[in-house]
Amino acid sequence: MRRRSAGEWLMLAAMTLSMGCSSGSNGEVTPAAEDAGVDVFAETCPTGQTTCGGACTDTQTDNRNCGACGAACPGGQVCAAGTCAIACPTGQQVCDGKCVTLESDNAHCGACGTKCEAGQVCSASKCGTTCATGFLTCEGASGDAGAAKSCANPKTDRDNCGACGAGCGAGEVCDAGTCKLECPTGQTACGGKCVTLESDKANCGACGKACGAG
Secondary structure (H helix, E strand, O other), X not given: OOOOOHHHHHHHHHHHHHHHHHXXXXXXXXXXXXXXXXXXXXXXXXXXXXXXXXXXXXXXXXXXXXXXXXXXXXOOEEEEOOEEEEOOOOOOEEEOOEEEOOOOOOOOOXXXXXXXXXXXXXXXXEEEOOOOOOOEEEEOOOOOOOOOEEEEOXXXXXXXXXXOOOXXXXXXXXXXXXXXXXXXXXXXXXXXXXXXXXXXXXXXXXXXXXXXXX
């Protein structure tokens, strides 16, 4: 039998080492796989989710990872179909790049761009001289139509929730005359803040259900 040269022995040793580092016999991801850019947590995420920062998330709806890991949406926007967009609270709509209440906004009465004439107010989505039944007459203009007063539905108006001038805070909506926290699509209010139950370690699947150590 021909004796192998020192160079041949070195080549065989290098090939064996390379094969051993690419994948373990027990199916574990090895250093070679990590160096190749393999996401070591990908197989633990449900279908349709991606690993971002060591946690599974849906990049189609996650405000902190919108479309890709680390692509956070600015304040006042939400992630929809992987793209950040202006999100208005319930009962409002985007007009001229801002959220307005069509049923009482003097500059956008019933539809974007529909202004009430001087001396009129927008109430129940229609321009008139008085506020409709169930609406409050509040001092100050709503929109930019120049009216000295405006109408407000105290049950749903974020700027006049329950009473004239009683505004709701950021991220809140007026529900039955009371300000309440409203979360973007895909999130839930837990402990006074919006969380993603699919990936929040302190609220995993349900509010208050924390993941164990490790």
